[in-house]
Amino acid sequence: MLKFFNSLFGRVVIALVAGIVIGAVFPHFAQSLRPLGDGFLKLIKMVIGPIVFCVVVSGMAHAGDLRKVGRVGLKSVIYFEIMTTIALVIGAVLAYATRPGVGMNINLHSLDPASLSTYTENAKSLKDTAGFLLKIIPDTAINAFATGDILQILVFSVLFGSALSLLGNKAQRVSSLIDELSQVFFRVM
Incomplete structure (x- = not known):
């Protein structure tokens, strides 16, 4: 069992479970941790x-x-x-x-179509x-x-x-x- 906790896979699974638990129990605290996740991905x-x-x-x-x-x-x-x-x-x-996304009550008219311009330009070239x-x-x-x-x-x-x-x-x-x-x-x- 110690080998699992010391492996990269084990650490990722533990972090995933911890993230789910923190997000479910302390949602505002989980939101405040978002810069850590974004920084890690970058x-x-x-x-x-x-x-x-x-x-x-x-x-x-x-x-x-x-x-x-x-x-x-x-x-x-x-x-x-x-x-x-x-x-x-x-x-x-x-x-x-x-x-996914059902029940989010997003107003499609309030979305900024200019933010999609990069994707549409790339799609045109393909x-x-x-x-x-x-x-x-x-x-x-x-x-x-x-x-x-x-x-x-x-x-x-x-x-x-x-x-x-x-x-x-x-x-x-x-x-x-x-x-x-x-x-x-x-x-x-």
């Missing part, structure tokens, strides 16, 4: 991009044969699509069963396959990290990792640096 978002970059680049650089990386990549995409579809089905079933493909290519590598666009970071990481893999021993120092950086970012996490 801290996680801060390191996700660099961690994805380091893990993908390191994995590709150490894989050796790019064909092997391609096979693993294809299997990963298929797995991702299947799991995403299952998650969407579960979410849709639960939404129809639990009907109307076709060409728009989607152009959207996943970052304008600059730094911009992908600055905006936190994980798909753009992933595209850059794959290109960077492929280049390191093709360079072989010539890129050993860069590859070692990225391995060390990944350890640092995981410690930050």
Whole structure:
């Protein structure tokens, strides 16, 4: 049992249960703790991009044969699509069963439509396959990290990792640096 309490999973479960209990018993106090949760989420978002970059680049650089990386990549995409579809089905079933938001008495006329402008602009650029493909290519590598666009970071990481893999021993120092950086970012996490 002590092993459960010392594991990350155990701590997350304990925090989840504590949050539910505090929210149910002391709702005003729970609301005052919101900045802690928001700050925690921002801290996680801060390191996700660099961690994805380091893990993908390191994995590709150490894989050796790019064909092997391609096979693993294809299997990963298929797995991702299947799991995403299952998650969407579960979410849709639960939404129809639990009907979230019912009884909240929100006046739709009082909502600010301008706050949705960012989402509608993004949706306009994704109307076709060409728009989607152009959207996943970052304008600059730094911009992908600055905006936190994980798909753009992933595209850059794959290109960077492929280049390191093709360079072989010539890129050993860069590859070692990225391995060390990944350890640092995981410690930050």
